[in-house]
Amino acid sequence: MYPQFPPGFRFGMSTSAYQIEGAADADGKKPSIWDTFTARPGTVRHGEHARVAIDHYHRYAEDVRHIAEAGVHDYRFSFSWPRVQSGTGFYDRLVDTILAAGVRPVPTIYHWDLPQELEDAGGWMNRDTAQRLADYTAMLVERLGDRVRDWITLNEMSVHTLYGYALTDHAPGRGLGLGALPAAHHQLLAHGLAVQVLRAGGARSVGVANQHFPVLPAGDDPDDVAAAGLFADLTNWTFADPILRGEYPNELVVAGIGVDGAQLARDLEVIRAPLDFYGVNYYEPTMIEAPRAGKDYAGVLEVDIPDGLPFSPVPVKAERTDFGWAIVPSGLTGILTTLRDRYPHLPPVVITENGASFHDAGPGPDGRVHDPRRIAFLDAHLRAVADAIEAGVRVDGYYVWSAIDNFEWAAGYDERFGLVHVDRETLARTRKDSWYWYRDLIAAQTRS
Numbered sequence: 001m002y003p004q005f006p007p008g009f010r011f012g013m014s015t016s017a018y019q020i021e022g023a024a025d026a027d028g029k030k031p032s033i034w035d036t037f038t039a040r041p042g043t044v045r046h047g048e049h050a051r052v053a054i055d056h057y058h059r060y061a062e063d064v065r066h067i068a069e070a071g072v073h074d075y076r077f078s079f080s081w082p083r084v085q086s087g088t089g090f091y092d093r094l095v096d097t098i099l100a101a102g103v104r105p106v107p108t109i110y111h112w113d114l115p116q117e118l119e120d121a122g123g124w125m126n127r128d129t130a131q132r133l134a135d136y137t138a139m140l141v142e143r144l145g146d147r148v149r150d151w152i153t154l155n156e157m158s159v160h161t162l163y164g165y166a167l168t169d170h171a172p173g174r175g176l177g178l179g180a181l182p183a184a185h186h187q188l189l190a191h192g193l194a195v196q197v198l199r200a201g202g203a204r205s206v207g208v209a210n211q212h213f214p215v216l217p218a219g220d221d222p223d224d225v226a227a228a229g230l231f232a233d234l235t236n237w238t239f240a241d242p243i244l245r246g247e248y249p250n251e252l253v254v255a256g257i258g259v260d261g262a263q264l265a266r267d268l269e270v271i272r273a274p275l276d277f278y279g280v281n282y283y284e285p286t287m288i289e290a291p292r293a294g295k296d297y298a299g300v301l302e303v304d305i306p307d308g309l310p311f312s313p314v315p316v317k318a319e320r321t322d323f324g325w326a327i328v329p330s331g332l333t334g335i336l337t338t339l340r341d342r343y344p345h346l347p348p349v350v351i352t353e354n355g356a357s358f359h360d361a362g363p364g365p366d367g368r369v370h371d372p373r374r375i376a377f378l379d380a381h382l383r384a385v386a387d388a389i390e391a392g393v394r395v396d397g398y399y400v401w402s403a404i405d406n407f408e409w410a411a412g413y414d415e416r417f418g419l420v421h422v423d424r425e426t427l428a429r430t431r432k433d434s435w436y437w438y439r440d441l442i443a444a445q446t447r448s
């Protein structure tokens, strides 16, 4: 059995708008960068797109039932910025349905689907996009703030910067290398400005969702240790240090973001505004070595890192999910204690995403979807959270990624993270064994 989680611990599930909604043109919605990106040949596995996705836009009432009947306390979803530009009707209905089901909505304001028209004006490389996000936040607060009280600003600014702006794997696919660092700063500034708007609008709680993971040096060689340190700065600390201690981790990053002096100091004051919770998305650790002369790194990882950088990701030795991600539950305990040690003022943590893709077959003759490996994954990671709590880290909640199978960005629909299975032909939903397991766990934890 599990260690008992603290009283008031909040179990939840997560999704994001672009990955589930579909209805690409409903309500006069204009394209996001992901609509543009997926329309370009060669960007997504099997040429898949999300114009229909899992049709959550039309099937949201059923989906909310699957979420609520598991007994979760919180449901984290996201708003589609381009959809909101033409009205909040869909989200009015969605929020009302979530509340009527007895679940707390904890929406993310921005989960990667930037309106294409803003990308055309420079996207996150343009400082003005931060102010535009603040204006969009004000619109959400005005229309939904009477019912939505708990907010997450941005999702995984690091992954958006790295895959979308430094590399070409995600929208908008810019491939700027280290030249992408201004996109990091502008998202952080957007986060800080959004916090101001949410505070002024009377929010009950405000947080952010950052992806974090331990960065392990491949060996004791000082070059490997230095390479791992730099990689950790660029992926973990560039996005946490400004928020949690008002500074960037090193001079290379400061030079790269291209803002200095008094302006930088003013921006950091905005970015470091206190939060009510700090969201951590955890999937797997990364192992880094200093590049070995003559070694060919092509194909070593799922994304190709350009040559000439001072670090090379190498595979961690561990069992893997069907997506090829290393299964290392202790990495979650590790990153939580690292965050606690690094930030004396760390707010309570919520695990805003954790989960695994296994290529589950649809319902068999017994009508069930058996996903024992997902259950084992979630079980081990919840124990890892309990270990961190035991070690003195304050963790207030845990959300599974994801409530339901969905569009896994450049990997398309093969990667299934859901507790609920979706048939790709009929879009029929079937609760997986992991859904029942999670329901029973929540019931047991909440009863005692």
Ligand code: FCB
Pocket (backbone or CB within 6 Å): 016, 155, 156, 159, 211, 281, 353, 401, 408, 409, 417
């Ligand atoms: C995270 C994203 C989320 C989902 C999971 C698997 O990086 O925030 O949208 O794709 O990975």
